[in-house]
Amino acid sequence: MLCGMATVTYYADDLESAKDWYSEFLGTAPYFTVPGGYYEFRIGDYQAELGLINRKFAPSHPDRPGGQVVNWHVDDLKATFERLLSMGAKEFEPITERGAGTGFVTAAVVDPFGNVLGIMSNPHYLEMLAQARITPSGT
Structure with missing residues (x-):
């Protein structure tokens, strides 16, 4: 059974620009980073995870x-x-x-x-x- 959304991930060719854009939109910096590959934010009432991933790791293009x-x-x-x-x-x-x-x-x-x-x-x-x-x- 699905119990709730835990993490949603978005991909970007320019990960640093995506991090900056989402930081501005969300009003917060990522709380977790993997340099060059991943940034993660916790947002909202239930601290859901929004992850940004370098597009080279995307399962499809x-x-x-x-x-x-x-x-x-x-x-x-x-x-x-x-x-x-x-x-x-x-x-x-x-x-x-x-x-x-x-x-x-x-x-x-x-x-x-x-x-x-x-x-x-x-x-x-x-x-x-x-x-x-x-x-x-x-x-």
Whole structure:
């Protein structure tokens, strides 16, 4: 059974530029590094791992973005989407409501290194986060 997202990895030909770009976007430096090969950030409410890997270690070299899209919950989807675009990311999927009135809204960009980065407003994520913050005594 899948128990939760642990690490998502993105690839870059210019690993140092990718590290700098993601450090600026995330507002934090990587906590773990393998010089010339890997940088890892811990981010978000559950300290999920976002890894940047030198593209020479990628299992395949597609000529365009695609495959799976990991959607990261964000508190302000529109502002985050606009910030990503202002930082040089390209629209991959516009802001899209998923089910009228459900509150699930997604968007995705292609980062300057060719990776798809999905963002999402996700009511279920917020419900789970609120439950996780309840202490065992219920207070």
